[in-house]
Amino acid sequence: MLIIALVKGVPARTAKVVRVDNIVQRDAMEMVVNPNDETAVQAADYLKRRVGGKIVTLSMGPDARLKPILTPLYGAEATGVDEEIILSDPKLAGSDTVATSYAVGHAVFKIYEKHVAPFDELIELISGTASIQQIEAKARELYDQNMLPNKVYNEEPGTRTSIIGHLVEGNLSREEAAVRLRNERANVTKFVIVAGIRTTDGETGSVGPQVAEVVSQKMGIELPHATYVEELDVDPDSLRIHAGRRIGRMIQRLEIEAPCLMTFAPEYVPKKIQSVDFNRVIENYYKGKVKEPMKWTADILAADPARLGFAGSAVIVGPAILMGAPSGQKTLDKSLVFTRAADKMTIEGKDYGPFKAGDVADALPQATKDELVAKGALTPFSMKMLGEELLA
Amino acid sequence: MSTAAPATTSAKVNLAEYRDVWVFLQRSDGRLSNDSLELLAAGRKVADQVGQKLVGLLLGSNLRGLPEEAIDYGADVVLAVDDPALRTFHTMRIIDTLESMILKRKPYAIIFLATEFGRELAARLAYRVNSGLATDNVDFEVQDYFNPKFNEMFPKTMTQVRPDFGSRVAKIWTPRHRPQVATLKPGSFPPLQRDPSRRARSKIEKLPLPRPGKSYALTVKELVDLPKSNVDLEHASVVIGLGLGILRGADGSPRNPIEAYKLATELKELIERKWGLKTEIGASRGLVMANVRALEGIINRDHELGQTGTLISPDLYIALGVSGSAPHRAGIRAKKILAVNPDANAPILLAATYSVVGDLYEFVPKLIDTLEALPDKD
Numbered sequence A: 001m002l003i004i005a006l007v008k009g010v011p012a013r014t015a016k017v018v019r020v021d022n023i024v025q026r027d028a029m030e031m032v033v034n035p036n037d038e039t040a041v042q043a044a045d046y047l048k049r050r051v052g053g054k055i056v057t058l059s060m061g062p063d064a065r066l067k068p069i070l071t072p073l074y075g076a077e078a079t080g081v082d083e084e085i086i087l088s089d090p091k092l093a094g095s096d097t098v099a100t101s102y103a104v105g106h107a108v109f110k111i112y113e114k115h116v117a118p119f120d121e122l123i124e125l126i127s128g129t130a131s132i133q134q135i136e137a138k139a140r141e142l143y144d145q146n147m148l149p150n151k152v153y154n155e156e157p158g159t160r161t162s163i164i165g166h167l168v169e170g171n172l173s174r175e176e177a178a179v180r181l182r183n184e185r186a187n188v189t190k191f192v193i194v195a196g197i198r199t200t201d202g203e204t205g206s207v208g209p210q211v212a213e214v215v216s217q218k219m220g221i222e223l224p225h226a227t228y229v230e231e232l233d234v235d236p237d238s239l240r241i242h243a244g245r246r247i248g249r250m251i252q253r254l255e256i257e258a259p260c261l262m263t264f265a266p267e268y269v270p271k272k273i274q275s276v277d278f279n280r281v282i283e284n285y286y287k288g289k290v291k292e293p294m295k296w297t298a299d300i301l302a303a304d305p306a307r308l309g310f311a312g313s314a315v316i317v318g319p320a321i322l323m324g325a326p327s328g329q330k331t332l333d334k335s336l337v338f339t340r341a342a343d344k345m346t347i348e349g350k351d352y353g354p355f356k357a358g359d360v361a362d363a364l365p366q367a368t369k370d371e372l373v374a375k376g377a378l379t380p381f382s383m384k385m386l387g388e389e390l391l392a
Numbered sequence B: 001m002s003t004a005a006p007a008t009t010s011a012k013v014n015l016a017e018y019r020d021v022w023v024f025l026q027r028s029d030g031r032l033s034n035d036s037l038e039l040l041a042a043g044r045k046v047a048d049q050v051g052q053k054l055v056g057l058l059l060g061s062n063l064r065g066l067p068e069e070a071i072d073y074g075a076d077v078v079l080a081v082d083d084p085a086l087r088t089f090h091t092m093r094i095i096d097t098l099e100s101m102i103l104k105r106k107p108y109a110i111i112f113l114a115t116e117f118g119r120e121l122a123a124r125l126a127y128r129v130n131s132g133l134a135t136d137n138v139d140f141e142v143q144d145y146f147n148p149k150f151n152e153m154f155p156k157t158m159t160q161v162r163p164d165f166g167s168r169v170a171k172i173w174t175p176r177h178r179p180q181v182a183t184l185k186p187g188s189f190p191p192l193q194r195d196p197s198r199r200a201r202s203k204i205e206k207l208p209l210p211r212p213g214k215s216y217a218l219t220v221k222e223l224v225d226l227p228k229s230n231v232d233l234e235h236a237s238v239v240i241g242l243g244l245g246i247l248r249g250a251d252g253s254p255r256n257p258i259e260a261y262k263l264a265t266e267l268k269e270l271i272e273r274k275w276g277l278k279t280e281i282g283a284s285r286g287l288v289m290a291n292v293r294a295l296e297g298i299i300n301r302d303h304e305l306g307q308t309g310t311l312i313s314p315d316l317y318i319a320l321g322v323s324g325s326a327p328h329r330a331g332i333r334a335k336k337i338l339a340v341n342p343d344a345n346a347p348i349l350l351a352a353t354y355s356v357v358g359d360l361y362e363f364v365p366k367l368i369d370t371l372e373a374l375p376d377k378d
């Protein structure tokens, strides 16, 4: 099963948000993998352990910044991810959710295309006049590029268990091999896209459903999605997905035909795998990991440039309005507050006040505060005052 | 496959063709949900400001009584699709239904609730009908909007106001596309007064399910109702939030968290009795996820506050033993915050109107005594 995990880099919880021209400057902030996307990687890992296949992560953002945080995912969970793709292009800057989904959806489609193409290539060779040796050489090349599962070609010495192996041995005719390759191709078509329910930097769960829509339009099918998934299973024979999710005060249980997209709630925990047909899982694995994340630029996507980045965004975000730290913040037993109203005062050229009884005087210079305390005009903010103000 | 032509933003939308404000209503126990009444109030504001009709959308099975209720609470028109196929909350089918309604009738805006269901509908539908999306709004205003980048004035555009990174709000516009698709955060608008006299001036239209025989790659196998939540954080005037700090005294010695829960309950009952303010107890995600044995059956997922949990906007938030992590604060939009924490650098203290550097186990009993001692209101 081809599993595509959408993984976003987000500012670390401790990072300060930096903006220029109202575009968040991710370069200037410390980054981590969106924690919800780690949950999605767990789901991807579960699917891979159940039915075999490979996990490809897809990210969008500056590649130099994303590489270091994505690399550890190769060792994540039980099996880790197999390939990582970073969509990195200044043309994508300033994307709203629609423009983001448009780019990500096109990249998903590209990944899918890349994974069916090797089957088409082999089927064409087998149906044509290429020699068995030429076919085997091509299969080895594609296998080494991590583009064919063990079932189609592998290097196990002596055991010619793959489709191409059987063809070479003469156990399968060219026609039979082509039929079996077509079946395997159909399995790649049943790919699954997984993502976190939302990111911690302000995206509110829109990208998942929108990517499903983009891929639908691109493939001319209706690719279903399910959000907030908490329960997940897959039937290894039919590759049908069983998912449970919580909407409002309901659990909705779904049966989904892949290709499909799911977003995972933080509550999702992979099931324990009771029994699994190891041979089948291994047959569906690919050769191994491509450890260097791959950078894709926007032109790889064959997308409409007018729909990318700021130009392709339908929504315009105005300047953020600071609600800020509450003014007149008071600390119990520590802040000094006025016991009675006081007129405006000018101290060393700075204006303060006027003040009402109860207003906090913390901003005044220390000497002034000492003076006012001595006069009884200021007093520490007491429990009684707090009680009186709290529910007023 | 959807009937929409492949999306292109380059085609210019004739903005004036799009009229009326649509709101997607949901039900709870055979009535419109409380959130939906709030949504009607929000939609009413937009419709009045733009000078168009407010249209309530009801898609479901056995809708008896709901269209009238929607009218009573502010809708001018109700579009109802009543079909057993809509019983199971089948996202794809509902999107198909809405898409066909939008293509035919061209609304100015369509607003969903920012619930799990509303969010996914809004997102996918916005893309399908070639528009933009603004989520989790707390307010709407209709204004003429000038954009300096396009050097163009967009008359009567919906300004969508949403919280942004915790302590700020952002204004968002979808000037060049229609319908403007948005979600509304529950708890942001008070419902309008019920007014059955509105029925005389209103219209209920029943529409058939478009493409009834269509089959989908996704089927709903089961719907299980969860027990009703007994906390209503979104509509409380005062929320008391408990965090992992309730497990220890300020000196680090273990405490039985049930004591903190009892103190919080005492405080809640006092505020309800003396001030008549609806008060609820919530919890940080940290505490909910810790699955503390002593709090089993008392604190659960329904209590979770913050970005992943419930977004709240009470008059007063009382944070006890909460550190105030960014995702926690992002879900709190209280007029006032009282925070108690022995760590003077805890982020919640910096965000609080009233900071108490100390132990909740010492502070809360004193607060209760102080509040008890105040003269009764009136």
Ligand SMILES: Cc1cc2nc3c(=O)[nH]c(=O)nc-3n(C[C@H](O)[C@H](O)[C@H](O)COP(=O)(O)OP(=O)(O)OC[C@H]3O[C@@H](n4cnc5c(N)ncnc54)[C@H](O)[C@@H]3O)c2cc1C
Binding pocket: A035, A036, A200, B242, B243, B244, B245, B246, B248, B249, B250, B283, B284, B285, B286, B287, B304, B305, B306, B307, B308, B309, B320, B321, B322, B323, B324, B325, B326, B327, B328, B331, B340, B341, B342, B343, B346, B358, B359, B360, B361
């Ligand atoms: C993707 C993601 C989403 C998240 N979403 C949310 C969310 O929606 N909501 C949410 O709450 N969190 C969320 N979090 C979790 C958040 O990051 C924190 O882990 C969590 O909020 C911490 O809970 P806490 O404040 O109770 O615990 P802690 O951070 O452990 O804080 C406990 C505090 O109690 C204080 N304390 C100790 N003893 C006492 C005492 N006797 N009296 C008073 N105070 C005391 C301590 O000084 C400390 O500040 C999210 C995290 C992630 C990764």
